[in-house]
Amino acid sequence: MSASSGALDRKLGVGDAVVIGLGSMIGAGVFAVFGPAAAAAGTGLLVGLLIAAVIAFCNATASAQLAAVYPVSGGTYVYGRERLGSWWGFTAGWGFVIGKTASCAAMALTVAAYAVPGPWWLQRAVAVLAVLGLAALNCRGVTRTVTLTRVLVTVSLTALATVVLVIAVGSRDASLRPEEWSALGSGGVHGILQSAGLLFFAFAGYARIATMGEEVRDPARTLPRAIPIALGIAVVVYLVVGGAALLAAGPERLASADAPLTAALGAVGGGGFGWVVRIGAVAAGLGALLALLTGIGRTSLAMAREGDLPGWLAVVHPRFLVPQHAEVALAVVVSAIVLTADLRGAIGFSSFGVLVYYAIANASALTQPADQRRWPRGLHVLGLVGCCVLVATLPWSSIVAGSSVMVVGLVGRLLVIRRRGAVTP
Numbered sequence: 001m002s003a004s005s006g007a008l009d010r011k012l013g014v015g016d017a018v019v020i021g022l023g024s025m026i027g028a029g030v031f032a033v034f035g036p037a038a039a040a041a042g043t044g045l046l047v048g049l050l051i052a053a054v055i056a057f058c059n060a061t062a063s064a065q066l067a068a069v070y071p072v073s074g075g076t077y078v079y080g081r082e083r084l085g086s087w088w089g090f091t092a093g094w095g096f097v098i099g100k101t102a103s104c105a106a107m108a109l110t111v112a113a114y115a116v117p118g119p120w121w122l123q124r125a126v127a128v129l130a131v132l133g134l135a136a137l138n139c140r141g142v143t144r145t146v147t148l149t150r151v152l153v154t155v156s157l158t159a160l161a162t163v164v165l166v167i168a169v170g171s172r173d174a175s176l177r178p179e180e181w182s183a184l185g186s187g188g189v190h191g192i193l194q195s196a197g198l199l200f201f202a203f204a205g206y207a208r209i210a211t212m213g214e215e216v217r218d219p220a221r222t223l224p225r226a227i228p229i230a231l232g233i234a235v236v237v238y239l240v241v242g243g244a245a246l247l248a249a250g251p252e253r254l255a256s257a258d259a260p261l262t263a264a265l266g267a268v269g270g271g272g273f274g275w276v277v278r279i280g281a282v283a284a285g286l287g288a289l290l291a292l293l294t295g296i297g298r299t300s301l302a303m304a305r306e307g308d309l310p311g312w313l314a315v316v317h318p319r320f321l322v323p324q325h326a327e328v329a330l331a332v333v334v335s336a337i338v339l340t341a342d343l344r345g346a347i348g349f350s351s352f353g354v355l356v357y358y359a360i361a362n363a364s365a366l367t368q369p370a371d372q373r374r375w376p377r378g379l380h381v382l383g384l385v386g387c388c389v390l391v392a393t394l395p396w397s398s399i400v401a402g403s404s405v406m407v408v409g410l411v412g413r414l415l416v417i418r419r420r421g422a423v424t425p
Contacts, residue, residue, distance in 0.1 A: 021230030027288025048195030058383030071219030074302025099353020159280020170268030352402030
């Protein structure tokens with residue numbers, strides 16, 4: 001088996017795949033996303049949360065249905081190629097790579113902000129160290145990745161459970177005022193959809209399970225089970241935490257807070273537990289960053305195998321059976337973004353790429369024949385429409401930046417095909 005064309009190692013079971021998904025979804029977003037969501041929709045963020053969960057479920061069923069048939073690395077890049085054609089596959093893969101690379105930078109910067117409340121240069125240095133350290137761990141094998149992710153997810157969930165418990169004890173007699181509950185639609189349809197888009201960004205980690213289809217045992221059974229389980233757990237966690245934060249602080253206080261869960265604790269006299277939020281946010285951010293690096297590396301591997309990215313990115317380490325060149329290149333690119341990028345811009349840019357990716361996943365699932373179908377086509381139609389609607393709610397700067405980089409990738413592929421003298425697929 002040559003290093004450049006080697007297969008990855010199938011070591012992961014259902015539990016391992018669920019942990020990878022949770023590590024992506026229970027990330028630093030849960031410690032920060034309720035503030036911007038409350039600013040967009042007030043108490044209506046709960047409606048936005050349900051909308052995001054429904055669209056995420058539609059996308060998850062599409063990903064699981066496709067992953068059972070195409071159990072190789074690459075996720076929707078592979079599904080799009082097989083079901084819709086190579087250009088659609090490339091668009092999905094390119095959207096995933098650029099969007100999730102921006103997500104990596106956002107997670108690294110969030111980790112640094114919680115871990116080191118010092119000067120900006122020190123935070124950037126810590127963020128780069130986090131990226132390089134986790135990339136080095138990924139290069140040592142997928143089982144080490146799962147082990148660390150399991151620890152980080154446990155710490156994150158423990159911290160969130162502590163926050164909810166403190167709020168429950170400290171706010172026994174508290175409740176949202178009637179006018180706050182009646183203001184579920186105060187942000188308007190656009191505000192609620194914008195909150196859904198923000199919350200969807202936090203949910204979107206289940207794709208990482210599908211991108212690791214070449215590393216799970218019995219993928220036809222494992223992937224369709226692991227993806228909905230991981231998403232279901234994440235939805236419950238977000239509903240409980242979001243509801244508790246609203247109950248404690250109310251939408252206005254959440255909207256004005258840089259650290260909404262810390263604000264919620266302070267509102268019920270639990271400010272002394274702020275250190276729990278800090279530890280949980282760092283652990284969650286590291287877990288999400290680790291899973292992101294893993295997923296992007298596998299998608300880059302798949303694209304390199306097909307010639308849509310440089311061939312040297314397809315090299316698989318002969319001992320650890322991981323895409324080592326893709327992991328190293330990704331670490332370098334993310335480190336460069338960390339040193340130069342703005343956190344909010346990275347999140348908006350990421351959302352654009354992710355929603356394009358899932359829209360193509362739903363379109364791909366729509367073309368599957370009856371013998372490959374596990375869920376009704378209506379779910380995939382709803383997922384496709386939902387992704388398009390959420391893209392339209394993004395800030396115009398994110399849409400312009402995302403579209404520009406997407407066009408650069410498409411034009412670049414066209415030039416490469418012409419240079420090779422190949423017939424356009």
